[in-house]
Each structure stands twice: as structure tokens, then as C-alpha cells.
């Protein structure tokens with residue numbers, strides 16, 4: 001006779017996980033929306049954060065296909081990707097990893113994920129801060145000067161940690177990531193001054209100085225990657241970004 005039990009149970013488990021994944025995605029969006037308090041500037045940031053989270057999930061899916069990983073680990077890194085920036089509004093930038101890990105713990109327990117899974121997701125979220133050395137390390141230094149509090153970022157250890165870190169860094173190295181850095185530099189007084197100073201010192205335009213520092217951040221992020229497949233993808237991104245930079249700077253000169 002036919003044995004229906006095995007395939008039916010598999011399907012049930014899969015759809016249960018899909019269901020929880022969708023609940024987690026909605027949860028992150030809800031947290032963001034609640035934090036905007038109707039501020040239009042923050043609402044725009046929400047869109048950006050949502051897009052970033054989608055990008056990370058896509059990178060994670062791409063990288064997990066190329067790297068050797070167990071189905072269990074693939075599931076864990078997917079959960080971590082969805083939740084990794086949940087605290088972006090609720091905590092200072094340098095602390096969103098720690099705070100996000102706590103929020104993830106509460107939510108995952110609520111959805112009955114087992115202790116081990118919860119711990120692995122928490123670890124990956126706490127260890128996703130980067131690039132280190134580079135931007136995030138500098139932010140921690142500034143934070144210490146301002147508050148006296150020293151922040152030590154735990155570094156990626158497991159395959160899951162490394163994959164999440166790499167996916168997050170790839171979003172910074174992608175052309176969209178670099179363009180985001182350019183916009184931030186153009187609209188933040190301290191960065192604008194920094195780029196003006198570099199331009200005067202090097203005899204280049206401010207636009208060129210801005211591109212240089214954005215590309216520098218992208219190269220720092222690329223240097224800090226762990227997995228081979230992320231390194232390959234980063235290399236392609238950087239070629240693309242260099243070409244784009246050349247084209248848009250030449251256009252300005254012409």
C-alpha cells in the first residue's frame with residue numbers, strides 16, 4: 001500500500017517554517033514602523049532598511065548555495081538575516097547588534113524555536129558588525145570618546161556567523177551600497193568637511209574625494225570577508241563600482 005505519512009509530514013514541517021519566516025519578516029517591519037513615530041525622514045529610512053533586509057536575504061540565499069552548508073545552518077543564517085538589523089532604530093548604531101540579538105531571542109522563543117537555534121541566531125547577530133577594521137571600528141572609537149564606554153565587537157566564529165557577516169558586507173560593497181555611502185557623505189556635515197579637506201589637499205574635486213572615501217569603505221569591507229564565494233562576488237562589485245565612478249566623474253568634468 002502507499003505510505004502517505006512521510007511526504008505529508010515533510011510538507012507540514014516546511015510550511016510551518018515558511019509561516020514562521022513570514023511572521024518574522026512582518027515583525028521586523030512592524031518594529032521599524034512603530035519606531036518612526038510619523039517622522040517622514042524616518043519613514044524613508046524604513047523603506048531603505050526593508051530593502052537592505054531583502055538584499056541581505058538574497059545574498060544569503062546565493063552564498064548558501066555556493067558554500068557547503070547543512071540544511072540546518074542554512075535555515076539558521078536565513079533567520080539571522082531577517083532579524084540582524086531589527087534594532088537599527090532602537091539602539092545607537094554601535095549597539096544595534098547586541099540589542100538586536102536580545103530582541104531576536106524574545107521573538108524566536110515566542111515562536112518556539114529551540115534553545116540551540118536561538119543561541120546560534122543571537123551569536124550571528126551580535127557578530128555581524130563591520131567592517132572591522134574600518135568603519136564600525138572607527139564608530140566604536142568615536143563612541144568611546146563621547147561616552148567613555150568601550151565597545152568590543154565579537155567577531156564571526158561559526159559558518160553561520162561568517163555567512164551573515166559576508167552577506168551584510170556585500171550589500172555595502174554593491175553599487176547600491178556605495179551610492180548610499182555617497183549620499184550619506186554628501187548630506188552629513190562632518191563627512192562633507194572631511195571630503196572638502198581631502199579635495200583641497202589632493203587637488204581634486206569634492207565629488208572625487210567623496211568617491212575615494214566611499215570606495216575605500218567598500219575595499220575595507222571586501223578585505224574583511226570570510227567566504228570564498230563572497231570574495232568573488234565582492235571583486236565583481238568593485239570592478240563595476242570603479243567603472244561607474246570613472247564614468248560619472250568624467251561626465252562631471254566634460
Ligand SMILES: [Fe+2]
Pocket residue numbers: 084085096128129168
Ligand atoms: Fe547591521
Ligand SMILES: [Fe+2]
Pocket residue numbers: 052056084085168
Ligand atoms: Fe545590515
